[in-house]
Amino acid sequence: MSRIDPGIGAAGEPLPVGGLPRRRAGASLLVGAVLVGLVVAAALVSFVWTPYDPTLVDASSRLQTMSARHLFGTDKFGRDVFSQILVGARTTLFVGIVAVGVAGVIAVPLGIVAAMAPRWFAEPLMRLLDLLLAFPALLLAIMFSAVYGGSTLVAMIAIGIASIPSFVRVVRSGSLQVLSTEYVLAARAAGRRPVAIGWRHVLPNVSSLVIVQASVAFAIAILAEAALSFLGYGTPPPVPSWGRMLQESQEMLFTAPRLAVFPGVAIAVAVLGFNLLGDGLRDRYDPKLEDRR
Amino acid sequence: MSGQRVLQVEGLDVSVGRRGLLHDVTFSIDRGERVGLIGESGSGKSLTGLAVLGLLPEDVHARGTVALAGVDGNLLELDERRLSHIRGREVAMVFQEPMTALNPTSRVGDQVAEAILLHRRCSRGEARRAAVELLDQVALPAPAEAARAYPHQLSGGQRQRVVLAIALANDPELLVCDEPTTALDVTVQALVLDLVVRGVTARDSALLFITHDLSVVATVCERVLVMYGGRIVEAGPVEEVFRRPRHRYTQGLLEASDLEQAQEHTRLRTIPGSVPPAGRFPAGCVFRNRCTHATRECETLPPWTGPSPEQGYACFHPAHETAQVGS
Numbered sequence: 277m278s279r280i281d282p283g284i285g286a287a288g289e290p291l292p293v294g295g296l297p298r299r300r301a302g303a304s305l306l307v308g309a310v311l312v313g314l315v316v317a318a319a320l321v322s323f324v325w326t327p328y329d330p331t332l333v334d335a336s337s338r339l340q341t342m343s344a345r346h347l348f349g350t351d352k353f354g355r356d357v358f359s360q361i362l363v364g365a366r367t368t369l370f371v372g373i374v375a376v377g378v379a380g381v382i383a384v385p386l387g388i389v390a391a392m393a394p395r396w397f398a399e400p401l402m403r404l405l406d407l408l409l410a411f412p413a414l415l416l417a418i419m420f421s422a423v424y425g426g427s428t429l430v431a432m433i434a435i436g437i438a439s440i441p442s443f444v445r446v447v448r449s450g451s452l453q454v455l456s457t458e459y460v461l462a463a464r465a466a467g468r469r470p471v472a473i474g475w476r477h478v479l480p481n482v483s484s485l486v487i488v489q490a491s492v493a494f495a496i497a498i499l500a501e502a503a504l505s506f507l508g509y510g511t512p513p514p515v516p517s518w519g520r521m522l523q524e525s526q527e528m529l530f531t532a533p534r535l536a537v538f539p540g541v542a543i544a545v546a547v548l549g550f551n552l553l554g555d556g557l558r559d560r561y562d563p564k565l566e567d568r569r
Numbered sequence: 570m571s572g573q574r575v576l577q578v579e580g581l582d583v584s585v586g587r588r589g590l591l592h593d594v595t596f597s598i599d600r601g602e603r604v605g606l607i608g609e610s611g612s613g614k615s616l617t618g619l620a621v622l623g624l625l626p627e628d629v630h631a632r633g634t635v636a637l638a639g640v641d642g643n644l645l646e647l648d649e650r651r652l653s654h655i656r657g658r659e660v661a662m663v664f665q666e667p668m669t670a671l672n673p674t675s676r677v678g679d680q681v682a683e684a685i686l687l688h689r690r691c692s693r694g695e696a697r698r699a700a701v702e703l704l705d706q707v708a709l710p711a712p713a714e715a716a717r718a719y720p721h722q723l724s725g726g727q728r729q730r731v732v733l734a735i736a737l738a739n740d741p742e743l744l745v746c747d748e749p750t751t752a753l754d755v756t757v758q759a760l761v762l763d764l765v766v767r768g769v770t771a772r773d774s775a776l777l778f779i780t781h782d783l784s785v786v787a788t789v790c791e792r793v794l795v796m797y798g799g800r801i802v803e804a805g806p807v808e809e810v811f812r813r814p815r816h817r818y819t820q821g822l823l824e825a826s827d828l829e830q831a832q833e834h835t836r837l838r839t840i841p842g843s844v845p846p847a848g849r850f851p852a853g854c855v856f857r858n859r860c861t862h863a864t865r866e867c868e869t870l871p872p873w874t875g876p877s878p879e880q881g882y883a884c885f886h887p888a889h890e891t892a893q894v895g896s
Contacts, residue, residue, distance in 0.1 A: 394627070458669040465622055465664075466684050466735060467657030470649070476683075480674035 305556025311549025375497035378436025387447025413438035491554035581633035588848025605786035608796035667729035678716025726757035798855030
């Protein structure tokens with residue numbers, strides 16, 4: 277023990293340990309961004325161009341296989357699957373934005389307030405949210421659809437509400453960390469009021485956490501919409517939705533499996549994309565992993 | 570004292586639950602005066618500093634009075650709203666850790682400008698210009714460019730100068746510095762100390778300088794308060810206290826930092842034992858369990874001996890008294 281082995285010294289050790297995850301983190305960010313970009317591109321393209329009207333029923337070209345005319349073939353009503361996938365991307369992004377928007381707009385301020393408020397207010401608030409956590413998101417969405425009528429918007433607001441508790445927890449724990457820093461104390465010493473501290477100091481410093489949580493919530497919302505549409509509580513026809521395409525393909529799973537594969541792959545790409553993006557962003561911005569950079 | 574009184578702390582008691590953290594802390598600072606507050610870690614220095622800004626944590630109980638010139642009433646009893654008008658304008662603070670004392674998501678120039686806008690009515694543009702001016706005052710190189718930098722782009726010394734600029738932004742009556750140079754290396758330390766002294770001198774502000782570094786107190790301050798176990802055990806002009814310490818704790822501190830003597834004896838003199846955890850100090854004289862001169866008498870609280878709270882000591886067996894009689 278008299279001499280330090282240079283191979284396992286303090287300088288040598290972090291290299292193999294710290295070097296590898298960084299590269300992987302960069303890769304998941306890249307792949308995630310590409311997959312999400314693909315979905316966004318499909319949605320944007322669908323606004324200006326689709327090969328066919330995705331809702332056009334054409335009895336003469338039912339159940340056609342993949343060809344140059346119909347890239348992904350047609351379904352049992354003769355609708356072009358490729359066009360439906362493109363327009364379905366719109367629905368997918370819409371549900372994600374609504375759900376994450378609802379959750380974020382309510383949960384971010386609530387999380388910061390829960391962190392800054394005195395105990396007698398914060399504790400009951402958190403317990404109340406725990407109560408909400410007890411409801412499975414899908415069940416809540418089905419309940420909402422049953423009460424307020426089935427529409428994408430209603431279902432997604434329900435999904436958004438269901439993801440509030442976990443969102444609040446993340447924001448609150450991040451905020452508590454920020455509030456214990458010296459710059460917050462310094463801000464108070466400079467005469468800053470609590471509201472300004474929440475807005476100017478806490479919010480910008482938890483924003484990376486919010487972005488990560490939002491991308492994960494986005495993936496969950498997409499999956500939930502697909503599940504709801506599959507169950508018949510989500511996007512009503514004729515608006516194209518990947519979930520409903522899956523459901524409609526069910527009866528022809530053995531005769532025309534491609535009808536299930538295309539929307540299935542699309543959902544997988546979108547969910548995987550947002551999850552990888554979230555992971556990548558976390559690896560990049562999580563302050564606990566800062567020493568890797 | 571002839572000067573106008575800026576800060577008056579009287580009988581300040583701070584406790585958490587049943588643990589006493591500060592006991593009967595009494596002192597005052599006049600306009601333009603620079604006062605050092607010294608003691609080991611855990612002696613209650615920082616807590617005293619926070620109390621002066623009304624920044625004590627929510628779960629502690631404070632009694633006594635903290636009065637600031639130009640502010641009606643006891644600072645300990647004001648609500649957050651009133652306090653937020655006082656903090657940063659009448660009294661400002663520089664913290665120990667320059668690495669964490671600035672918001673990492675905001676440009677330093679904006680942070681200085683905001684400090685100005687909090688207490689002064691002026692346009693954003695004016696505040697920005699004033700901020701650059703302040704950064705120039707604290708000797709930040711290329712202040713206009715530095716104002717656009719984020720905290721992580723600056724060194725520790727540079728950040729501490731930004732923190733100082735924020736503290737001085739509204740010409741406070743009183744500046745509290747809590748170990749502002751402890752985290753800096755020695756060369757930068759000298760520069761920052763110089764800037765602190767110049768900053769308060771130019772504004773004729775009072776300074777409460779908290780540190781455990783005796784040499785820093787000797788260069789910066791005129792008066793010194795020695796704190797141990799949540800009590801002020803000795804106070805007086807720096808010259809006097811450092812040359813002829815009366816309290817045995819002060820004597821121990823000085824001997825522990827006397828490097829010349831250390832070379833002769835080859836080993837640094839230390840105060841035996843360590844600082845007890847907060848609230849676990851002995852009754853009576855708080856220093857008696859580490860003091861080589863302690864007697865039965867020390868089990869009762871030694872009274873303050875001296876002409877005023879600004880000069881005196883609390884010890885039954887003061888140093889230099891027997892020496893005088895003997896010689």
